[in-house]
Amino acid sequence: xxxxxxxxxxxxxxxxxxxxxxxxxxxxxxxxxxxxxxxxxxxxxxxxxxxxxxxxxxxxxxxxxxxxxxxxxxxxxxxxxxxxxxxxxxxxxxxxxxxxxxxxxxxxxxxxxxxxxxxxxxxxxxxxxxxxxxxxxxxxxxxxxxxxxxxxxxxxxxxxxxxxxxxxxxxxxxxxxxxxxxxxxxxxxxxxxxxxxxxxxxxxxxxxxxxxxxxxxxxxxxxxxxxxxxxxxxxxxxxxxxxxxxxxxxxxxxxxxxxxxxxxxxxxxxxxxxxxxxxxxxxxxxxxxxxxxxxxxxxxxxxxxxxxxxxxxxxxxxxxxxxxxxxxxxxxxxxxxxxxxxxxxxxxxxxxxxxxxxxxxxxxxxxxxxxxxxxxxxxxxxxxxxxxxxxxxxxxxxxxxxxxxxxxxxxxxxx
Amino acid sequence: xxxxxxxxxxxxxxxxxxxxxxxxxxxxxxxxxxxxxxxxxxxxxxxxxxxxxxxxxxxxxxxxxxxxxxxxxxxxxxxxxxxxxxxxxxxxxxxxxxxxxxxxxxxxxxxxxxxxxxxxxxxxxxxxxxxxxxxxxxxxxxxxxxxxxxxxxxxxxxxxxxxxxxxxxxxxxxxxxxxxxxxxxxxxxxxxxxxxxxxxxxxxxxxxxxxxxxxxxxxxxxxxxxxxxxxxxxxxxxxxxxxxxxxxxxxxxxxxxxxxxxxxxxxxxxxxxxxxxxxxxxxxxxxxxxxxxxxxxxxxxxxxxxxxxxxx
Amino acid sequence: xxxxxxxxxxxxxxxxxxxxxxxxxxxxxxxxxxxxxxxxxxxxxxxxxxxxxxxxxxxxxxxxxxxxxxxxxxxxxxxxxxxxxxxxxxxxxxxxxxxxxxxxxxxxxxxxxxxxxxxxxxxxxxxxxxxxxxxxxxxxxxxxxxxxxxxxxxxxxxxxxxxxxxxxxxxxx
Numbered sequence: 001x002x003x004x005x006x007x008x009x010x011x012x013x014x015x016x017x018x019x020x021x022x023x024x025x026x027x028x029x030x031x032x033x034x035x036x037x038x039x040x041x042x043x044x045x046x047x048x049x050x051x052x053x054x055x056x057x058x059x060x061x062x063x064x065x066x067x068x069x070x071x072x073x074x075x076x077x078x079x080x081x082x083x084x085x086x087x088x089x090x091x092x093x094x095x096x097x098x099x100x101x102x103x104x105x106x107x108x109x110x111x112x113x114x115x116x117x118x119x120x121x122x123x124x125x126x127x128x129x130x131x132x133x134x135x136x137x138x139x140x141x142x143x144x145x146x147x148x149x150x151x152x153x154x155x156x157x158x159x160x161x162x163x164x165x166x167x168x169x170x171x172x173x174x175x176x177x178x179x180x181x182x183x184x185x186x187x188x189x190x191x192x193x194x195x196x197x198x199x200x201x202x203x204x205x206x207x208x209x210x211x212x213x214x215x216x217x218x219x220x221x222x223x224x225x226x227x228x229x230x231x232x233x234x235x236x237x238x239x240x241x242x243x244x245x246x247x248x249x250x251x252x253x254x255x256x257x258x259x260x261x262x263x264x265x266x267x268x269x270x271x272x273x274x275x276x277x278x279x280x281x282x283x284x285x286x287x288x289x290x291x292x293x294x295x296x297x298x299x300x301x302x303x304x305x306x307x308x309x310x311x312x313x314x315x316x317x318x319x320x321x322x323x324x325x326x327x328x329x330x331x332x333x334x335x336x337x338x339x340x341x342x343x344x345x346x347x348x349x350x351x352x353x354x355x356x357x358x359x360x361x362x363x364x365x366x367x368x369x370x371x372x373x374x375x376x377x378x379x380x381x382x383x384x385x386x387x388x389x390x391x392x393x394x395x396x397x398x399x400x401x402x403x404x405x406x407x408x409x410x411x412x413x414x415x
Numbered sequence: 416x417x418x419x420x421x422x423x424x425x426x427x428x429x430x431x432x433x434x435x436x437x438x439x440x441x442x443x444x445x446x447x448x449x450x451x452x453x454x455x456x457x458x459x460x461x462x463x464x465x466x467x468x469x470x471x472x473x474x475x476x477x478x479x480x481x482x483x484x485x486x487x488x489x490x491x492x493x494x495x496x497x498x499x500x501x502x503x504x505x506x507x508x509x510x511x512x513x514x515x516x517x518x519x520x521x522x523x524x525x526x527x528x529x530x531x532x533x534x535x536x537x538x539x540x541x542x543x544x545x546x547x548x549x550x551x552x553x554x555x556x557x558x559x560x561x562x563x564x565x566x567x568x569x570x571x572x573x574x575x576x577x578x579x580x581x582x583x584x585x586x587x588x589x590x591x592x593x594x595x596x597x598x599x600x601x602x603x604x605x606x607x608x609x610x611x612x613x614x615x616x617x618x619x620x621x622x623x624x625x626x627x628x629x630x631x632x633x634x635x636x637x638x639x640x641x642x643x644x645x646x647x648x649x650x651x652x653x654x655x656x657x658x659x660x661x662x663x664x665x666x667x668x669x670x671x672x673x674x675x676x677x678x679x680x681x682x683x684x685x686x687x688x689x690x691x692x693x694x695x696x697x698x699x700x701x702x703x704x705x706x707x708x709x710x711x712x713x714x715x716x717x718x719x720x721x722x723x724x725x726x727x
Numbered sequence: 728x729x730x731x732x733x734x735x736x737x738x739x740x741x742x743x744x745x746x747x748x749x750x751x752x753x754x755x756x757x758x759x760x761x762x763x764x765x766x767x768x769x770x771x772x773x774x775x776x777x778x779x780x781x782x783x784x785x786x787x788x789x790x791x792x793x794x795x796x797x798x799x800x801x802x803x804x805x806x807x808x809x810x811x812x813x814x815x816x817x818x819x820x821x822x823x824x825x826x827x828x829x830x831x832x833x834x835x836x837x838x839x840x841x842x843x844x845x846x847x848x849x850x851x852x853x854x855x856x857x858x859x860x861x862x863x864x865x866x867x868x869x870x871x872x873x874x875x876x877x878x879x880x881x882x883x884x885x886x887x888x889x890x891x892x893x894x895x896x897x898x899x900x
Contacts, residue, residue: 044587051584053508056569084702086710117567117582117590121547129547129564135684136570137546138691176706184698188691198683199544199574202674211683349672351499464851466858468870473884487886489870608828616870617858618851622828627836631845638803 003161006379026368033365036358037114045117048358055346055353057115059363062342064111066193067335068104069143070218073226075101075150076179076186077263083179090259092252095157095383096237097230102150103377104229105143107370114362135195142189149178149185160387161380187219194218197341205345207287207296208337210278220274223267225334227260228307231327233374237384244378246385254320261323264330265311272304292348299340303333451537455556456603457625457657458612459632460530462669463642464619467494467515467528471611471620475513475532478598478610482510504670507531509583509593513611520664527662529669530620532611533558533579533595534649535657540680541571541580549592555604556625556657557597565591576653576675597657625657632661654679757781765825765849769880773873783864790856791817807842823852 005013017023040048049058078097081087113119125131125140152171159168171178194215197204201211210217238245238253245253279285287293310326313319343353378384473488475481486493494517496505504516513532520527539558542550547564550571567590572580580594598609607613608622621628629650636643648666649656652675660666667673676682759778780790787795792804796813799805816822824832827848836844847855861868881887 042587044585045590046584046586049584051582053506053572053581054578056572056582080702084706084709086706117569117584117586118565118588119567121564121566124564124566125546129549131546131548133681133688134544134546134548134570135687136544136568138688140546176703180699180702180706183702184694187694187698191687195684195687196570196573198687199540199570199680201676201680201683202576202672203573212686215687351502464855466854470870470884476885477883483891484885485891487890488884489886606830606833612828616850617854618827618847621845623833623836627833627844631836634845 003380026372029365029368033361033368036362037365040114040358040362045115048356048362050353050356050359052353054350055343057342057346058353059343059355059359060111060115062339063335063363064115064366065108066338066342068108068111069193070190070222070225070334070338071229071331072101072104072108073186073190073222074098074104074230075153075226076182077223077226078230079153079179079182081263083175084183089252090256092249093230093234093256093260095154096234096378097226098150098153099157099374099377099381099383100229100233101226102147102154103370103374105147105150107366109143109147110366110369111363114366135192135199139189139192139196142185142192146182146185146189149182152178153182157381157383157387160382186222190222191215191219200346202349203347204341205287205292205296205348206282206284207279207292208341208345210282212281213274213278216274217271217278220267220271221334221337224264224271224307224330227264227267228327228330228334231257231260231264231324232331235324235327237378241375241378241384244384248386249384257320257323258315258318261311261315261326264327265308265315268304268308268311268330272300272308275300275304292345295340295344299333299336303330303336307333451625451655451657452552452554452556453626455537455554455625455657456597456622457535457556457628457659458609459621459623459628460658460660461619461621461635462527462529462660462662464617465515465528465530466617466619467491467517467526468616469493469515470614470616471513471530472511472515474610474614475595476511478601479512479596481512484511505531507533507579507581507594509581509585512593512595516670518669520668523664527664527669529660529671530611531577531579532658533597534577535595535597536653536679537655537657538653538679538681540574540576540653543679543681544570544574546570553599553604555597555599557599557603558657559596559599560592560594562589562591567591574680576672576680625655625659628659632659635661648673651677653677763853765820766874768877769883770874770876784860789860790819794822804842819852820849823847823849825849827851 008016036048045051049060052058074097078090078094082090082094113122116122125137126144131137152174156168156171159165159171192215194217197209198211198214201209234253234257238250242250279288288297307326307330310322310329314322314326343355347353469488469491472484476484476488493505494515497503498505505511505514507514513530515528515530518527518529535552535556535558537552539550539552541560542552542558546568547566549561549565551559551561553559567582569582569592571592572578572582580592582592583590597603598607602609612620612622621631623631629647632647632650636645636647642663643661644663644665646661646666648660648662648671649658654677660671662669665673757777759776761775761777763773763775781787784790786800787797788800791797792801793799793808793810794814794817798810799808823846825848826832827846832848838844857866857873858868860866867873876884876887882889885891
């Protein structure tokens with residue numbers, strides 16, 4: 001119980017919660033959004049969306065599923081780097097990447113549950129109604145299995161926190177297996193999300209559509225997406241909750257950010273090349289001269305080329321700030337790409353659907369819950385800091401409160 | 416192990432993996448595509464005959480026990496309805512499995528009416544995209560839907576090249592996909608024509624075996640070359656559809672998507688699906704191999720030693 | 728199902744009528760009116776003024792093709808039916824089936840009978856023939872100009888006293 005309240009007495013804990021202005025913002029979002037989510041389940045999808053037959057997938061999926069999943073590729077990327085390739089220098093940030101992966105997937109599923117017509121049937125494709133020839137069947141299975149894999153991967157931190165070293169040891173024994181299955185599942189379902197759109201030739205603008213390369217585009221762009229998300233989250237963490245980070249994390253972060261950026265840059269340049277190959281393969285150059293072409297070029301220039309330049313410059317001159325800006329830009333680029341594919345250039349021959357206001361509010365609310373849970377876990381589990389050896393456990397938790405209060409008091413000034 | 420040999424191994428592994436990945440994908444693509452059941456039924460829609468009386472809409476409404484319409488079925492003002500800033504005409508909805516729209520091609524002095532409903536593809540995209548296998552292509556040619564397994568992901572609506580399936584968004588507990596099922600349960604299964612065909616006064620709709628309808632359609636095109644565009648819409652589009660259209664004016668002037676591919680939609684994902692078993696088979700060995708190479712002579716079991724290692 | 732049973736009866740009736748006609752009539756002493764009652768579920772009977780149409784039409788073959796002894800105007804049909812031979816059957820329903828999509832008819836479509844594979848059913852034959860002319864000659868073309876609807880018909884079309892209460896625009900899309 002003490003651990004839950006960061007070692008503070010209840011009244012002090014609530015006091016510091018209330019002092020934090022960011023919590024007030026979250027509170028306002030929850031106050032509006034959570035009743036709306038309940039409203040959606042009482043009155044149906046038609047009450048919060050535009051119930052469109054032509055745009056069956058609205059903001060819940062185009063943002064919640066198609067953006068959250070690539071931005072959560074960090075888990076398998078860093079897992080592979082550290083566990084498979086033995087790059088233990090990335091270890092201080094590995095747990096953050098794993099947690100980012102787990103939470104991203106978890107909330108992608110939350111978005112999905114809000115969007116499904118009959119969410120209580122989510123287990124049907126697993127249990128008795130198999131449609132194994134469908135790409136979505138693969139997505140469903142893989143996301144479900146991968147979510148379990150990620151729970152197992154992150155559970156080591158949890159077991160440390162609650163003090164079950166044996167459970168942790170048991171999981172650690174399976175690390176390689178878990179990591180390799182993570183790679184397999186990620187390769188396939190990141191690609192599968194793209195392949196889902198291969199079903200819709202003619203509906204998606206040719207510049208974004210490619211029957212052959214759609215899945216490769218989605219898979220490759222998830223690599224910089226996941227890596228940049230780790231850079232972005234670590235940036236926010238070091239700026240807002242530095243008290244929770246141990247010295248190993250703080251001392252290594254700048255160096256690691258540059259290294260991650262190198263990886264992201266490799267991913268981005270590959271992505272840029274295969275995007276161009278797709279345009280060349282289907283000979284779609286003439287579309288670039290249209291309004292859609294300008295929009296496509298904006299997505300590519302602002303979301304891919306500009307970050308690449310920033311990364312190149314930042315890595316060369318060891319400017320962590322520039323690299324971080326590039327990472328945020330990359331994330332924006334990935335989000336723009338997914339929203340474009342699923343919403344903006346979808347049905348480009350028909351008309352543009354604009355999501356319902358309630359749909360936007362619910363999407364923001366779920367994202368706010370994601371942030372709140374993210375922060376809750378980072379504040380507690382040994383993600384940003386290494387757990388001290390067991391004998392001193394009691395002392396460690398007791399030692400936490402002081403920095404905790406300092407930190408929480410500091411935040412309002414920034415927010 | 417020297418660095419050079421390790422690199423060679425990696426390169427070899429990747430090249431081998433890539434080669435194996437490509438081979439079966441080709442096989443899958445080559446595996447023959449399904450062109451429909453031999454005695455599958457269909458409907459030939461002769462747009463030169465349709466008079467726009469909307470009787471088919473009325474018959475469909477009754478046969479499928481759909482909710483009452485907003486306007487009577489003999490109210491022809493629906494032809495003037497447009498949606499989304501005047502860009503869209505009516506489309507099938509959860510309350511109407513078929514609708515007739517009016518078009519005014521420039522070269523004709525009379526309007527042309529076009530009935531829209533599920534085209535009952537030979538290899539339906541809705542069916543192949545459904546992860547709970549809710550759709551069935553019956554041997555009679557109907558594409559039917561089992562709402563009892565539907566999760567409501569609406570992937571079929573994304574996949575349908577004709578924008579046909581609708582969804583009962585207004586339902587709270589049991590929203591389902593709503594689309595024309597070719598009157599399968601009540602009629603086609605028993606050898607009777609669907610309700611719309613039966614009521615059509617002008618016999619703009621001809622019910623029959625798809626292969627016979629193709630012959631009949633070709634005969635009409637041949638007999639009156641001036642009256643018809645020399646094309647049967649649905650003969651080849653997305654692998655062929657059970658419902659076929661012939662018309663006097665070019666199809667794109669009548670709201671048809673003439674840019675559709677000839678291959679079934681499923682062909683677009685066969686490459687990806689073919690790669691899946693390869694990834695499942697190759698990745699474990701490949702990455703475990705990488706791991707063994709990359710971490711040789713290194714202490715990997717870094718349980719709690721991690722902290723101490725870093726402290727040092 | 729409704730059509731199957733009632734059409735059977737009507738079909739038989741029509742054949743009887745037409746047999747009677749065939750025996751008693753020649754081109755110019757055709758009946759003055761013919762009662763068409765093939766669709767009496769949704770529509771009332773149609774009093775077809777045959778005499779009027781005989782006067783308006785240039786030639787019996789406009790409607791009767793090659794069966795009334797005047798030779799067909801359609802060159803396609805004329806290849807076989809060019810002879811000026813009067814047949815025993817002149818009624819529409821003698822050749823045009825009231826059930827063009829019965830299992831039997833569907834089977835016929837599959838036969839390699841090159842010319843009659845695509846023969847219209849009775850309803851299709853009537854309407855294609857009638858409406859085409861009516862449009863050209865400014866005859867009545869609306870459904871109810873010829874067919875007064877029955878109450879069941881109003882119910883089917885959600886019209887008349889079955890009209891929707893709120894006649895708002897179709898809502899969702």
